[in-house]
Amino acid sequence: MANLAKDLTELSRKAGEPAADLTIQAEGNAAVFDRENSKFLVKASGVIMGNAKEDDWVWLELGSCVEILEEARKNGSSEKLTTALNEILASSKNSDGQVRKASIETLVHVVAFHAMEVDWSLHTHPTPVVALAASKDGAKHYSGTVFPDEAVMCGPVPLFLPFANPGLDLGLGVYLGVLEYQQKHGRNPGQIILGNHGLCTFGVGARDAYGATEIAVKAAKIRLGALSAGGISFVPNDAAEAIAFRPDEILRKRLLAREALNK
Numbered sequence: 001m002a003n004l005a006k007d008l009t010e011l012s013r014k015a016g017e018p019a020a021d022l023t024i025q026a027e028g029n030a031a032v033f034d035r036e037n038s039k040f041l042v043k044a045s046g047v048i049m050g051n052a053k054e055d056d057w058v059w060l061e062l063g064s065c066v067e068i069l070e071e072a073r074k075n076g077s078s079e080k081l082t083t084a085l086n087e088i089l090a091s092s093k094n095s096d097g098q099v100r101k102a103s104i105e106t107l108v109h110v111v112a113f114h115a116m117e118v119d120w121s122l123h124t125h126p127t128p129v130v131a132l133a134a135s136k137d138g139a140k141h142y143s144g145t146v147f148p149d150e151a152v153m154c155g156p157v158p159l160f161l162p163f164a165n166p167g168l169d170l171g172l173g174v175y176l177g178v179l180e181y182q183q184k185h186g187r188n189p190g191q192i193i194l195g196n197h198g199l200c201t202f203g204v205g206a207r208d209a210y211g212a213t214e215i216a217v218k219a220a221k222i223r224l225g226a227l228s229a230g231g232i233s234f235v236p237n238d239a240a241e242a243i244a245f246r247p248d249e250i251l252r253k254r255l256l257a258r259e260a261l262n263k
């Protein structure tokens, strides 16, 4: 098995570089799925992304986390489920067997691995994305894409979700949002904008999860620029759909996913 903790550390440090402006302090997290063993590595609570080390990642069984999400989907969130979630998060261990509490935002990654068939999941708080996600017309600003590479790397239609408290409510909101999106569009969202909170992107490798975040940040800056220049004019929906699923663009995306993270 590849050294997932090493690769995840590399992704985290890149995402935590001050110049990237994706996270500061203990903001954000990342996770990778070991599909063969149905378990995943996620950031331990309180770790600074840019300083992450290989022992800052803890293992969790996907199945036990999915059970909580499913129960919440059927019967709504409850104190009992929150307690059960906290017990799971508090008992997680790193690869050295040390107990470290897993991030409170862990369920966001659980949704990605359980419902979206991806193996890498990156969650950050980029300033331009949060600025839009905290604006009163946030959902409107994310009703389309603003340039072709956004449609290719992040999908032609973003998923915008209203604010939810970190923890079970956030996980449930993302789960319900993704299921509804899949029903409506017949595919997975490539970028999820969390209202008053941040950004989630995904990949089959670390490289495309990070690449989607980079493009999403550029797209957020373009939205802010367009708003200051009179308003956003989106790429027409049919054109965004066409370019996102053009065979040469799909191939380009696949090739990029195979690149090393630092290329």
Ligand SMILES: [Zn+2]
Binding pocket: 027, 028, 105, 123, 124, 125, 197, 198
């Ligand atoms: Zn967050």
